Amino acid sequence: MIHPTAIIDPSAEIGANVDIGPYSIIRENVIIGSGSRIESHVVIDPYVTIGPDCTIFQFAAIGAIPQSVKFEGEETYVKIGRESIIREFVTIHRGTGFGGGVTEIGEENYLMAYSHIAHDCKTGRKVMLANAATLAGHITIGNYATIGGLVAIHQFVRIGDYAFVGGKSAVVKDIPPYVIAAGDRATLHGLNSVGLKRQGFSQKTLSLLKKTYRILFRIGLTLNESMERARAEVEQIPEVVAFIDFIRNSQRGITR
Numbered sequence: 001m002i003h004p005t006a007i008i009d010p011s012a013e014i015g016a017n018v019d020i021g022p023y024s025i026i027r028e029n030v031i032i033g034s035g036s037r038i039e040s041h042v043v044i045d046p047y048v049t050i051g052p053d054c055t056i057f058q059f060a061a062i063g064a065i066p067q068s069v070k071f072e073g074e075e076t077y078v079k080i081g082r083e084s085i086i087r088e089f090v091t092i093h094r095g096t097g098f099g100g101g102v103t104e105i106g107e108e109n110y111l112m113a114y115s116h117i118a119h120d121c122k123t124g125r126k127v128m129l130a131n132a133a134t135l136a137g138h139i140t141i142g143n144y145a146t147i148g149g150l151v152a153i154h155q156f157v158r159i160g161d162y163a164f165v166g167g168k169s170a171v172v173k174d175i176p177p178y179v180i181a182a183g184d185r186a187t188l189h190g191l192n193s194v195g196l197k198r199q200g201f202s203q204k205t206l207s208l209l210k211k212t213y214r215i216l217f218r219i220g221l222t223l224n225e226s227m228e229r230a231r232a233e234v235e236q237i238p239e240v241v242a243f244i245d246f247i248r249n250s251q252r253g254i255t256r
Contacts, residue, residue: 003040015052030063033082047075047094051082051107059089066093066119068137074101081107081125088113095120099138106143118155130167142177144199160246162199164192173253176216176246178209178239186255188217205239212240216247217256223247 001019002008008026015034020026024042032038033052042056045063056062063078065071074097080086081104090111095102099120106124111117115129118136124143129135133147136155141147145159148167159165160177170184178196180189191213196206215230216223227244234240247254 021058027063045094048078048080050080051084053083054080054086055084056086057088057090057113060086061089061091062086064091064093066096066137068096068119070098071096071119076101076103076119078103078105080105081109083107084109084111086111087115090115090117092117093119096137112149124161144195146195148182154252156252158246158250158252161242162192162195164195171255173255174246174250175255177243179213181255188255201239205237208234208237208240209243212243216243223254 003020003022005022006020006024009028011028012026012030014032017035018032019037021038021040023040024038026044027046029046030044031049033050035053036050037055039056039058041058043061048063076095076097078092078094079102084105092103096119103117103119104122106127108126109123110128112129112131114132116134120137121135121139123141126144127141128146130147130149132149133151135153138156139153141159142161144161145163147165148169150168151165151171153171157171158174160175162178163175164180165171165175166182169182169186171186175181178192180192181187182189191210193206212230212234216226221229227248230244
């Protein structure tokens with residue numbers, strides 16, 4: 001069902017069973033997957049692909065050119081995964097030619113009102129951004145991560161899988177997977193035990209991650225020393241390996 005006041009470019013590809021509400025604007029080179037719903041007063045700019053069964057609430061703005069002084073009008077994209085929910089006044093900007101060219105929202109994301117995702121960001125599966133969470137450019141957020149309200153994340157930061165960032169935090173360095181971080185500037189506050197239990201992690205896995213966390217952050221070693229010790233003393237299940245590898249591969253430095 002497409003409301004008669006909606007403005008849709010003839011080149012836009014609209015899938016089956018898509019609803020588009022009053023006064024929404026769908027510009028050229030837009031693809032909207034089947035079963036998606038676009039509420040009223042939504043603006044979707046060129047080069048945006050929206051997966052099936054997404055819902056975009058009123059006054060969201062998707063695919064505007066990036067807020068970058070180096071952007072020169074090149075053809076870049078926004079991709080939104082299936083079953084994502086984008087609430088009121090959310091803004092998502094296109095990528096840049098110098099940053100990979102794509103801003104990518106993973107499957108089943110939940111972006112709450114007023115949150116912002118800047119150019120060249122990538123989010124994993126089932127990421128949640130609470131109200132007014134703000135991502136600068138080139139940020140990567142892992143699967144099942146939760147970003148609290150009013151959080152500001154510095155460009156090029158990585159947030160690991162299953163991490164939880166508390167509200168009103170300022171994040172300037174990478175946050176490892178499986179942990180809680182909060183504060184201005186953000187610091188670590190232990191393992192995200194409640195979130196991991198809710199996602200079905202076994203007690204054994206939780207115990208091994210907790211041991212790894214203690215070695216990495218609680219006994220006063222350098223990161224290189226702590227990673228070597230964790231590899232030697234903790235059973236190398238996939239989650240522990242991912243924890244250590246995330247830290248080893250950090251470019252910005254790790255939140256401590």
